[in-house]
Amino acid sequence: MKDASVFIYDPEESDYRFNDEHPFNQKRLDLTVDLLNRMGALPEEALRKPITAEAEKLLLVHSEEYIQAVRELSCPSPREPWLSAAERYGLRTEDTPFFPRMHEITSHVVGGSLLAAELVMKGETKHALHLGGGLHHALRNQGAGFCVYNDASIAIAHLKKEYQARVLYIDTDVHHGDGVQWSFYSDPDVCTFSIHETGKYLFPGTGGVPERGEGEGFGFSVNLPVEPYTEDDSWMECFEEVLERTAATFRPDVIVSQHGCDAHAYDPLAHVHCSMRIYKEMPALIHKLAHTWCGGRWIALGGGGYDLWRVVPRAWSLVWLTMTDHPLLKQLEENPKLPLPLEWLDRWQPESPVELPPTWLDPVDCWTPMPRRIDITAKNKVTKELAMLYLNK
Known part of the structure; x- marks a missing residue:
């Protein structure tokens, strides 16, 4: 097996x-990609x-009916029967509206994640990164949460x-990885692990600790719903x-990880208050495992991440730098x-509407601590223990 990692883009x-x-931009x-190129990290x-x-x-996960709907709604001027049905397929909502060439473009995204899987399993590389993927909310018969086809x-x-x-799926997006969980909820050969802000306050409203799988898959769905305003140490x-x-x-035989980076304090679509530190430490642990x-x-x-200027380029670059054991990590x-x-x-x-951060990591020593830090940390500890209830020691 080759040591060099592969970057699919x-x-x-x-x-x-x-x-x-x-x-979703x-x-x-x-x-x-420009950040990695300018530091000479992307040969x-x-x-x-x-x-x-x-x-x-696509039929491995989605129904033929849904795929046909996506195809029809991808036309420049979709026919009326499909326009009327679009909402039923989750493709006429504020979050996930249909758009021209939707099927073609999203099939290309799926193909990138499939290529990553093939290269790793054929031994052509140990690690493969496809940041265009990670569309984890799409369901069998519905688009949802900015996701049309579920490439993961x-x-x-x-x-x-x-x-x-045997696949261990690890989801670090602040929104619960519901589409992947439901795809394999009764499958004992796929374990889904998701850490996210509690669904009490955030889309998609799922991902509670009691969602542990069903039938032969019981115990292979692991959810960690943390409290709003959770900070680095507790996360x-x-x-x-x-x-x-x-x-x-x-x-597991292989790990598939989804690197949504919207648990950062700057992200506008969630309430978790973490810094760039977690986006350095999480890939490091996944790499080790x-x-x-x-x-x-x-x-x-890839995955979520809606502060595209200050957060996503740094966070996603750190995944690649971890994959390649880049010397910058030691320098950090x-x-x-x-x-x-x-x-x-x-x-x-x-071009940026906000001031770009000058450093790889955030100056958290200058940040105002969350007022309820002690209570939030205590609640997360209870959740952590409950999540491990059926995991062997």
């Missing part, structure tokens, strides 16, 4: 865009372009079908302990105030 993935006012992909030989997923792959679920179903793999305490226990109990349990097999995807340990490349800041500050 195509500028055309930025065409996955609902409208100019929508918070894939310009963040371009910002991330040409690491890059691969996504393929386009064929219908048979399709990649996992492919891993099961073609390689009979990482929950994440580390429960995930390590989950991996040791499940013993991949080598501990899976021979290094690790497929990583020695100097938490390590600056971002000046060339990147100069390139993008004129």
Whole structure:
């Protein structure tokens, strides 16, 4: 197996865009790739372009009826019967409105995640990153939460079908990874782990600790719903302990991780108050677990993240730097105030509506602590213990 990691990217993935006012903006992909390029961390030989997923792959997770609806609503001028049915398929909502070429563009996104799975399982690389993927909310018959096709679920179903793999899915998005969970809720060969803000206050309203799976899959759905305004220490305490226990109990063949980075304090669509620190530490733990349990097999995807200027490029770059054991990580340990490349800041500050952060990590010593920090931490500790109730020690 080759040691070099693979970065799957195509500028055309930025065409996955609902409208100019929508918070899901894939310009963040371009910002991330430019950041990595300007620091010399993205060699040409690491890059691969996504393929386009064929219908048979989409059918691993989605119904034929739903795929047909997506196709029809992708036309420049959809026919009236499909316009009338669009809401039933979750494709005429404020969150997930249909758009031209939707099927073509999203099939390309799915193909990127499938390519990542293939490269890892065929031994062509140990790690593969596809930041255009991670559309974890789409359901069998419905689009939801900015997601049309669920590339994460399709990649996992492919891993099961073609390689009979036991898959540990790790979801770090602040919104519960509901679509992936429901796809494999009764499957004992897929364990879904999701840390997220509690659904009491946030979309999609699911992901409570009692959602543990059903039938043969009972115990293989692990949810960590943290309190609003959770900070770094509490988030990482929950994440580390429960995930390590989950991996040791499940013993996966391969890890698929979703790296939504909307638990950051700057993100406008949630209420968690973490810093860039967690986006350095979470990939590091996943990387370690991949080598501990899976021979290094690790497929990583993008996900949410709606502060596309200040948060996403740094967070997603840190996933790639972790995958490649880049020396910058050691430099960050020695100097938490390590600056971002000046060339990147100069390139993008004129376009950014907010001041770009000058450093890789955030100056949390200057941040105002959350007033209810002690109570929030205590509640999260209780949730953590409940989440581990059926995990072997």
